Amino acid sequence: MAVEAKVDPMHQFAIEPLFGSNSWAVAGHNVAFTNSALWMALATVVLVVFVLGGLKREVVPGRWQMAVESFTGFIDAMLATNVGPNGKKYVPYIFSLFMFILFANFLGLMPLGLFGIHPFTFTSHFTATGVLSIMSFAIVLVVGFAKHKLHFFSLFVPHGTPVAMIPPIFFVELISFLVRPFSLGLRLFVAMMAGHVLLEVLSSFVISGGNAGPILFAVAGVPSFVLMVGICALEILVAGIQAYVFALLTCVYLNDAENLH
Amino acid sequence: MDAEAAKLLGAGLAAIGAGLASIGVGNVFAKFLEGALRNPGAADSQQGRLFIGFAGAELLGLLSFVIAALLIFK
Numbered sequence: 001m002a003v004e005a006k007v008d009p010m011h012q013f014a015i016e017p018l019f020g021s022n023s024w025a026v027a028g029h030n031v032a033f034t035n036s037a038l039w040m041a042l043a044t045v046v047l048v049v050f051v052l053g054g055l056k057r058e059v060v061p062g063r064w065q066m067a068v069e070s071f072t073g074f075i076d077a078m079l080a081t082n083v084g085p086n087g088k089k090y091v092p093y094i095f096s097l098f099m100f101i102l103f104a105n106f107l108g109l110m111p112l113g114l115f116g117i118h119p120f121t122f123t124s125h126f127t128a129t130g131v132l133s134i135m136s137f138a139i140v141l142v143v144g145f146a147k148h149k150l151h152f153f154s155l156f157v158p159h160g161t162p163v164a165m166i167p168p169i170f171f172v173e174l175i176s177f178l179v180r181p182f183s184l185g186l187r188l189f190v191a192m193m194a195g196h197v198l199l200e201v202l203s204s205f206v207i208s209g210g211n212a213g214p215i216l217f218a219v220a221g222v223p224s225f226v227l228m229v230g231i232c233a234l235e236i237l238v239a240g241i242q243a244y245v246f247a248l249l250t251c252v253y254l255n256d257a258e259n260l261h
Numbered sequence: 262m263d264a265e266a267a268k269l270l271g272a273g274l275a276a277i278g279a280g281l282a283s284i285g286v287g288n289v290f291a292k293f294l295e296g297a298l299r300n301p302g303a304a305d306s307q308q309g310r311l312f313i314g315f316a317g318a319e320l321l322g323l324l325s326f327v328i329a330a331l332l333i334f335k
Contacts, residue, residue: 010334082309183320190323245316248309 007204009197013124036122043104043122051099071099075247082251086258090251093139097132098247105192105239109232123242124192126185133185136250144257155260184249191242195235202228268332275329282322289314 017024017032024031054061054068061069075095079087101123108121122128144152156173157166202224209221262270293311297304 078309081306186327187316187320187323190326191319194323194326241312241315245312248312249316252313 007200007207009200009204012118012120012196012200013193015125035120036125036128039104039107039120039122040128043100043107046107047099047103050103071095078248079251079254082248083255083258087251087254090254094247094250097136097250098243101132101188101246102240102243105243106236108192108196109235109239121192121196123188124196126189129185129189130181131185132188132246133181136184136253137181140253140257143254147258148260152257152260155256180249180253184246188242188246191238195231195238198231199228199235202231272329272332275325275332278325278328279322282318282325285318285321286315289318 015034015036017034018038019033022030022032024033051068054065056062056065058065072091072095075098076088076091079090079094083090104121104123108119108123110119112119144155148154156170156177158169158173161169205224206221206228209217209219209224289311293304293307293314296307
């Protein structure tokens with residue numbers, strides 16, 4: 001039998017500098033233009049093209065304008081139900097956040113490998129999702145303290161808490177508040193990474209099974225392939241749900257900052 | 262048992278958490294469907310809460326994946 005070719009499921013997450021930008025540096029820090037940055041830029045370009053295509057403001061919208069408007073309407077309704085009338089001013093932020101993550105997830109799933117271009121899902125890196133979640137958390141803190149001043153701390157003591165229970169409840173609520181940016185970024189990054197590792201592992205079963213001969217291919221390769229097609233569909237669903245959950249939880253946190261509770 | 266074997270065993274044990282989270286996610290959607298079929302009129306307005314519950318249940322399973330990945334790769 002030939003040398004066993006080992007498929008490394010983690011290789012797809014490797015960050016590499018592109019276009020010889022390896023030595024770019026600002027104040028001693030390497031700022032190379034990586035594949036991660038390239039796909040972020042691509043997601044932004046695709047998103048801008050998508051939105052610009054729907055800005056014709058026709059009275060009877062065409063298909064494209066209808067697609068963009070259904071997305072903005074969706075975000076608008078999400079903020080209206082979760083934050084209320086005060087949430088209107090966050091529509092641009094939540095819309096950008098949701099669409100950026102959605103486009104990033106979908107671009108990473110595109111079967112462009114057939115044409116020799118290997119998509120990179122930057123949402124599968126905690127550095128990228130962590131910055132997005134810190135941005136949401138920073139907005140919550142700034143809005144909360146600007147609007148309610150030090151009264152914002154009443155967020156940590158729910159109404160009707162007995163006096164004896166205030167210190168432990170305050171402590172628990174404070175921890176759960178401080179964990180939010182971490183859990184928000186972690187959820188998106190792990191969900192995307194786990195899905196991509198799963199696809200890679202299943203594809204390695206198909207390839208190794210095919211190399212091992214017709215019997216193993218029929219026993220292991222073909223079922224793995226069928227499963228992989230199913231998991232691909234599931235991943236498309238997960239890409240949408242994770243973008244939705246990120247935007248939704250940001251709305252819920254903004255509601256705390258706007259209205260306390 | 263050397264440290265490497267113990268790490269891999271620990272990573273395998275962490276996968277139990279992923280299975281338990283799947284029960285949790287199943288429960289979230291099952292209960293939602295149960296309620297939604299009894300009162301379809303109220304179902305659409307509760308979708309946000311459905312996904313908040315889903316996100317909470319799912320996060321704990323994803324944490325077990327993180328622990329497994331840390332044990333294997335670190």
